Amino acid sequence: MARRRRKSAKLNADPIVSRIESLSHDGRGITHIDDKVVFVDGALAGEKISFRYVATHRNFDEGKVEEVLEPSVDRIEPRCSFHAICGGCSMQHMSPEKQIHSKQEILLNLLARTGQVEPEHILKPLVAEFWGYRSKARLGVRFVNKKQRVLVGFREKHSPFLADMDRCEVLDPRVGHKIDSIAVCIQSLKAYNKIAQIEVAITEDVVALVFRNLVELEDDDRYKLIELAREHQFHIYLQPAGPDSVHLLFPDTSVLRYRLPDFDLSLQFLPTDFTQINTAINQQMIRQALDLLALNKNDQVLDLFCGLGNFSLPMATRAAYVVGIEGDAGLINRATENARLNGIDNAEFHVQDLTHDLADVHWGQRRYNKILIDPARPGALEVMQTVAEMTPECIVYVSCNPATLARDAGELVNRFGYVLDSAGVMDMFPHTAHVESMALFVRK
DSSP states (O other): OHHHHHHHHHHTSOOEEEEOOEEOTTSOEEEEETTEEEEEETOOTTOEEEEEEEEEOSSEEEEEEEEEEEOOTTBOOOSOTTTTTBSSOSOTTBOHHHHHHHHHHHHHHHHHHTSOOOOSEEOOOBOOOSSSOBOEEEEEEEEETTTTEEEEEOBBTTSSSBOOOSOOSSBOHHHHTOHHHHHHHHHTSTTTTSEEEEEEEEOSSOEEEEEEESSOOOHHHHHHHHHHHHHHTEEEEEOSSSGGGOEEEESSOOOEEEEEGGGTEEEEEOTTSOOOSBHHHHHHHHHHHHHHHTOOTTOEEEEETOTTTTTHHHHHTTSSEEEEEESOHHHHHHHHHHHHHTTOOSEEEEEOOTTSOOTTOGGGGSOOSEEEEOOOTTOSGGGHHHHHHTOOSEEEEEESOHHHHHHHHHIIIIITOEEEEEEEEEOSSTTSSOOEEEEEEEEO
16 A cells, blocks of 8 residues: 555656656656656656656656756757657657667667677668658547547557547658548548548558448448548548458559669559558668678579568569568568569569478578578567578678667677678658668678
């Protein structure tokens, strides 16, 4: 009971003044109160702030800035008026230049601390447009009884509730500036409280919205969605059940593709497929990966976690042969079809769960002199030994989680004898704490 009273006292206490010592990996300020770590949302390193507690835990507490008393030189005014509540972005109050610098520091610190490795060269960060860059998103939809209206958007910070927002500055404005129109349309439906989410997929010429409808929509509701599509040039899909139930409502046909002009490629995909959310950075990322691999017409390349061929097909334009491996059969189908559509006959693709034993896989018997790895957030620990036993002359590792990259880098360097030649970050997710990075390993 005494502990509960102390916890309640903190949450109801007056604001506390403190100096922020550093930033956490998720972009929150770190300070210590009575020798206990406090993560303060909205604070920057070096600032003197006042904050209120918003949560207490056994080993740390959480707070939110009440007032910035001595601002950092890196502090800027957030562009989005919903920055304080929306959990989609957490770093809009920091200059974009400082954001990417901080992410580079996070990567290098994790490599040193977790992997016990240090790159011989640091790659220059890849940067592009900071606003309206996001071409993929999943928007929540909820009818809120207290507000008596439908909300569409991202969750609030550290909360399961949806943020009350009418626009998003990081989403492509073809959707980001029309969130209010989408919400008004949904509220007009008979099934206004049976739409769970909207999957957004945007290309140069198509804006696709996949509505997850929990019930079959009546004709009147379908007509209203078609009118929304006509007004805003949307392609609208419905998903009444699982992923296989996705079907096009309007228009009659829809083809999504993104272009890789450096390689004269065009890759088709479905609106629910995984694709990179930042088109400009994706193009730079592919170019850098291929430059690091220094591909030539004699190279046999293995692409692990290849998706729909984002790296495989560009590599095939420079290498002798490319083999792509991916656990998602649908993505492998798309990769194979994209190879055919682009006239590429020196690439093949196979479905394989890369977390399982790979000792007897037929594609593993081939000789590869260069390997690219692009895993999901859990990393690629399960394939490190298989990769090392193939003794490639170099490995490019693309990562969306610097912690697992650092762990796997430690394996390649300290266990299998590779050298971490270079590493650096890419600003795939400006204004968020997500860190995308790339590393080159070479055999001694």
